[in-house]
Amino acid sequence: MSAFRLYLRYIGISLRGQMQYPAAFLITSAGAFFSTVIEFFALWMLFVRFDDVDGWRFEEVALFYGVIGVSFALADAVTRGFDLFGPQFVKTGDFDRLLVRPRSTILQLLGYELRANRVGRLAQGMLAWAIGMHMSTIAWSWREWAVLLFAVVGGMALFAGILVLQATLAFWTVESLEIANTLTYGGVEAAQYPLDIYAAWFRRFLTFVVPMACIAYFPVAWALGRAERTGVPDWLLPLAPMMGIVFFLASLWVWRFGVRHYTSTGS
Amino acid sequence: MKMRPYLAVLRVRFELLLQYRAAALAGFGTQCWWGAIKVMVLAAFFRGATAVPMTFQQTLDYIWLGQAFLMLQPWSADVDVVRVVRSGDVALERLRPVDTYAFWYARAVARRTATPLLRAIPMLVTAAVILPLVGLSTWALSAPKGGVAAVLFVVSLALAVALSSAISTLMDVVTTAALSERGVNAVVGGLAIVLSGGVVPLPLFPDWAQPLLKYQPFAGLADIPFRIYSGHLAGTATLFGLASQSVWIIVLVAVGRALMSHTMSRVQVQGG
Numbered sequence: 001m002s003a004f005r006l007y008l009r010y011i012g013i014s015l016r017g018q019m020q021y022p023a024a025f026l027i028t029s030a031g032a033f034f035s036t037v038i039e040f041f042a043l044w045m046l047f048v049r050f051d052d053v054d055g056w057r058f059e060e061v062a063l064f065y066g067v068i069g070v071s072f073a074l075a076d077a078v079t080r081g082f083d084l085f086g087p088q089f090v091k092t093g094d095f096d097r098l099l100v101r102p103r104s105t106i107l108q109l110l111g112y113e114l115r116a117n118r119v120g121r122l123a124q125g126m127l128a129w130a131i132g133m134h135m136s137t138i139a140w141s142w143r144e145w146a147v148l149l150f151a152v153v154g155g156m157a158l159f160a161g162i163l164v165l166q167a168t169l170a171f172w173t174v175e176s177l178e179i180a181n182t183l184t185y186g187g188v189e190a191a192q193y194p195l196d197i198y199a200a201w202f203r204r205f206l207t208f209v210v211p212m213a214c215i216a217y218f219p220v221a222w223a224l225g226r227a228e229r230t231g232v233p234d235w236l237l238p239l240a241p242m243m244g245i246v247f248f249l250a251s252l253w254v255w256r257f258g259v260r261h262y263t264s265t266g267s
Numbered sequence: 268m269k270m271r272p273y274l275a276v277l278r279v280r281f282e283l284l285l286q287y288r289a290a291a292l293a294g295f296g297t298q299c300w301w302g303a304i305k306v307m308v309l310a311a312f313f314r315g316a317t318a319v320p321m322t323f324q325q326t327l328d329y330i331w332l333g334q335a336f337l338m339l340q341p342w343s344a345d346v347d348v349v350r351v352v353r354s355g356d357v358a359l360e361r362l363r364p365v366d367t368y369a370f371w372y373a374r375a376v377a378r379r380t381a382t383p384l385l386r387a388i389p390m391l392v393t394a395a396v397i398l399p400l401v402g403l404s405t406w407a408l409s410a411p412k413g414g415v416a417a418v419l420f421v422v423s424l425a426l427a428v429a430l431s432s433a434i435s436t437l438m439d440v441v442t443t444a445a446l447s448e449r450g451v452n453a454v455v456g457g458l459a460i461v462l463s464g465g466v467v468p469l470p471l472f473p474d475w476a477q478p479l480l481k482y483q484p485f486a487g488l489a490d491i492p493f494r495i496y497s498g499h500l501a502g503t504a505t506l507f508g509l510a511s512q513s514v515w516i517i518v519l520v521a522v523g524r525a526l527m528s529h530t531m532s533r534v535q536v537q538g539g
Contacts, residue, residue, distance in 0.1 A: 024449060031453020038457050042466040048473040049319070050312045179293060182300045190304050197311035202303070 003107055010111025018116045025117055032120030040065065040128050043192075054197045059135035060224050065192045066129025067148060068216045071155025072188045073122035075163070078156075081112030082163040086170030093265050105259060106252065109167070136224070144223040147238045154241025155215040159184055161244070161251035162210070168251075168258035174265065183210055191216045196229050214243035272365045273373040280374050284381035291385040294338075298390055302334040306406055321470045324409055325497040329468045331394035331408040332493045338382040339427060340463065340488055341434040342456050344448040345374060348439040352446060355536040367531065368524050371439050375432035383428075412498030419505055423492035426512040430487045433519040434459070440523055444530040463488040470499065484519065487512035 001009075018025055043065070047058035081088075089095040089109075098108050133140060166180035187210060195203045195217040207213040221230050222237035230237065306327060313323050321329075348371065351357045360367055394408035411417040438455055442448040460466060462485035469480045469490045480486060491508040494500040500508050 024447065027447070027450040028453065031450055031457070035453050035457025035460075038461045039466050042461050042472075045472045045476065046312060046467050049471050050316050053308075054311045054314060179296065182297050186297070186300050186304065189301065193308055193311075198307045202307065 062132030069125025075159035081109035154244030158244035
């Protein structure tokens with residue numbers, strides 16, 4: 001069976017399992033939608049007070065907000081196995097079982113669970129995205145759409161890469177480290193805004209260490225026709241999301257290094 | 268009513284919660300990071316803005332205090348209540364020769380004081396002392412606006428703990444009625460963070476929203492004490508804030524008690 005078909009089989013089982021509790025699915029999805037939408041509402045209120053942030057208008061910030069939100073919701077839905085890797089696989093010794101199966105560990109961990117209730121956060125991101133596009137005066141062509149969708153793919157790869165690195169650390173620490181949350185949730189929080197509003201050291205960190213700028217700030221600023229704010233050549237901006245994929249591939253290389261050094265806890 | 272069992276549960280849980288030092292350290296790092304982002308974002312909004320109903324220093328104080336007392340917020344129902352509701356051990360809670368509401372309330376008070384205490388001290392020291400020492404005094408938490416403001420801030424913060432515990436206990440009771448904590452955690456948790464000023468300081472909301480924000484219970488969790496601290500609330504406005512906190516505590520405790528006796532009279536124990 002091809003890896004892709006096997007993955008579909010995995011998530012089919014996962015979804016069927018979750019749909020055994022339809023009420024729980026509906027409540028957690030609606031709850032996630034509600035609690036994130038109310039945060040977006042608060043952002044809107046801030047623009048009612050201030051009109052703009054360093055020359056960026058509400059509808060422009062809404063598009064940054066939407067793109068990063070959609071990327072994170074999708075990545076968060078598929079990477080549950082990595083998120084729980086320390087407590088669920090290393091501590092229990094269950095990782096041994098993954099290693100004896102004739103399939104890649106990455107595939108098996110991706111297939112661990114597809115979190116259906118992340119649809120709540122996804123809906124919030126799509127709503128912000130839609131509001132941003134609707135209120136803007138730009139004529140959206142296939143080019144802007146293509147770059148924004150590429151940004152989502154790059155964003156998913158970047159967030160997945162962070163989660164893979166968090167899981168890799170668990171080979172040594174056993175427990176999962178919450179420090180990755182500062183990069184995932186904290187990264188979302190920071191990249192919801194155009195990064196030029198931040199201090200230079202912070203912008204550099206989010207460009208060169210964790211390339212959050214490449215998956216939201218650069219492509220979205222390009223789509224909005226505000227490339228001049230980024231200080232990066234116009235032609236380079238649409239290619240920036242590639243860095244998310246590079247980050248993911250690098251994280252897989254680190255993961256393989258971690259697997260080679262894995263010693264079972266024996267439990 | 269004898270106080271001893273309630274004080275005992277408060278003390279035991281307080282000591283238990285103080286054990287989580289590693290979690291507190293990780294949380295401290297997250298809070299600094301989050302605080303830095305919020306400060307930079309609001310500084311960008313303030314740049315070039317005129318006629319803002321709050322100074323930037325007052326906003327800074329609001330953000331740093333918000334990060335320091337983050338765990339004081341009613342984030343979620345008590346995980347132990349969730350467990351006893353699911354296992355059916357809630358029946359045992361009813362067998363104890365104590366008032367169940369007061370017992371759960373005492374546990375909530377422990378939760379809303381021990382964890383915030385662990386988190387607040389390093390955050391306050393960082394924001395008020397370390398930032399100026401490393402030359403970032405324009406970003407630091409300032410001292411309270413005078414001695415009276417300092418005393419009233421402490422009073423208001425104590426009321427915030429009582430209010431947060433009343434909301435937490437109400438969440439516990441709703442969890443018992445619904446057999447699940449998920450809905451109430453998402454809805455109340457989401458409302459509390461926004462309406463207490465955790466995302467955007469309440470004075471920065473549009474003018475038309477101000478009367479509505481002033482009379483809702485969540486303002487008493489953070490907004491009122493923080494504005495007393497920075498002098499944004501002064502004179503009669505301070506007294507109104509303290510009164511609003513007190514009224515909401517009484518109302519929410521009454522609602523929680525009524526809902527608990529209603530729920531417990533028809534509770535069905537699951538499993539055995």
